[in-house]
Amino acid sequence: MEKEQVLEKLRSIKYPGFNRDIVSFGMVKDISIQASDITLELNISSQNEEKKKLVVESIKNELGSDFTSVKIVLKNEGMKSPPTQKSPHPVPILENVKHVIAIASGKGGVGKSTIAANLACALSRQGKKIGLLDLDIYGPSLPILLGLNEQPKMTQDNKLIPLDKFGMKVMSFGFISGNDTPVIWRGPLVSRMTEQFFRDVDWGELDILLLDLPPGTGDIQLTLTQKLRMTGAVIVTTPQDIALADVRKGADMFRKVKTPVLGVVENMSGLALNGKVNPTDSLIEINGKIVPVDSDGVFNLKLDLFKVGGGEQESKRLGVPLLGQIPFSEKVMLSTDEGIPITMEENIDEIGQVYIDIATQIISTIE
Ligand SMILES: Nc1ncnc2c1ncn2[C@@H]1O[C@H](COP(=O)(O)OP(=O)(O)OP(=O)(O)O)[C@@H](O)[C@H]1O
Ligand SMILES: [Mg+2]
Known part of the structure; x- marks a missing residue:
């Protein structure tokens, strides 16, 4: 048997997980034939021993009857195009997305998802093409926050089409799994799933893709920092010190991987109260505070519930701006159940305005 014939036979062996054969990948480096003995030199740069074993076995099967x-x-010489990616021509991730911004925190329940949804709407209101991706695989929130209850459709080349809401493109694991499915997944699977949300979702052209991260510094955060070039991260904090210690961990992680922290948002920063009194009172006193009343008798007051200034301290330590302070507000909470973020309302109130200001700062920072 001639070398050419051997090569021809080897062309029938696909590299595991690929639709391309080992010869066209350039893995067959040398063939030497002596009588009925053949020696093949293979160059496989993959670290995956299982795949190497499979290739070796396939070759032995293919040539076993001839030699x-x-x-x-x-x-392992490190080939020019090692097939370590899932596709022989790896598609750059999120090629048509100008900026990827993560909304993160070290601690759970501080309001990341609420802020991500409101910020996405605020950015969209400013004419930006926005995508919003809920990466909280264990507890997706966006289906509820945005009142979405549909399953995404697929394109012809098997990509998931994000749902369209308030003019934004939205994708959440909750759309696929259903809101009630408890998901207990191990790290590697989570990482793969996360990557698929970038590769296998038809995001199209976007100005900004906002990522609603799960709390902490786990597998998803790791995958992100390894696979993506993020424009930056927005760190969410609450005013309490304990929360801040956790936030620091998150911020430090982004620092380590050289992702700029764009700023800090302090959420549940005081309690927003409003009410109406007799308009003849131009001032009233609540909890020892003198509060002005407008000509219709309406007053607005922010009560500090915790020690104030946590967000400010943290942003100073990080050397990044405090982008805004969002008070605890019943309206914000109720808007979650309604599935309409407050920044989507026609008349933007004071809290909505904080979001709009944060959006403006983000746009000017990244542009
Ligand atoms: N400013 C606010 N005023 C009132 N309620 C708020 C405010 N921000 C968030 N909430 C409420 O707090 C709860 C937690 O918020 P959210 O789900 O956004 O936090 P999270 O950080 O994304 O949580 P997780 O870490 O579990 O993902 C929700 O019920 C939300 O409605
Ligand atoms: Mg969340």
Whole structure:
């Protein structure tokens, strides 16, 4: 048997997980034939021993009937295009997305998802093409926050089409799994799923893709920082010190991987109260505070519930701006159940305005 014939036979062996054969990948470096013995030199740069074993076995099967001895020497010279990616022509991730911004915190329940949804709407109101991706695989919130209860459709080339809401493109694991499915997944699977949300979702052209991260510094955060070039991260904090210690961990993680922290948002920063009194009172006193009353008798007051200034301290330590302070507000909470973020309302109130200001700052920072 001639070398050419051997090569022809080897062309039938696909590299595991790929639709391309080992010859066209350039993995077959040398073939030497002596009588009925053949020695093949292979260069497979993958670290995956299982795949290497599969290739070796396939070669032995293919050539076993033509040669009495099939010897395979594995080399690893680091090929020009090692097939470590899922596709032979790896598509750059999120090619048509100008900026990727993560909304993160070290601690859970501080309001990341609420802020991500409101910020997305605020950015969208400013004419930006926005995508919003809920990466909280264990507890997706966006289906509820945005009142979405549909399953995404697929394109012809099997990509998921994000749902369209308030002019934004939205994707959440909750759309696929259903809101009630408890998901207990191990790290590697979570990482793969996360990557698929970038590769296998038809995001199209976007100005900004906002990522609603799960709390902490786990597998998803790790995958992100390894796979993506993020424009920056927005860190959400609450005014309490304990929350801040956790936030620091998150911020430090982004620092380590050289992702700029765009700023800090302090959420549940005081309690927003409003009410109406007799308009003849131009001032009233609540909890020892003198509060002005407008000509219709309406007053607005922010009561500090915790020690104030946590967000400010943290942003100073990080050397980044405090983008805004959002008070605890019943309206914000109720808007969650309604599935309409407050920034989507026609008349933007004071809290909505804080979001709009944060959006403006983000736009000017990244542009
Ligand atoms: N400013 C606010 N005023 C009132 N309620 C708020 C405010 N921000 C968030 N909430 C409420 O707090 C709860 C937690 O918020 P959210 O789900 O956004 O936090 P999270 O940080 O995304 O949580 P997780 O870490 O679990 O993902 C929700 O019920 C939300 O409606
Ligand atoms: Mg969340």
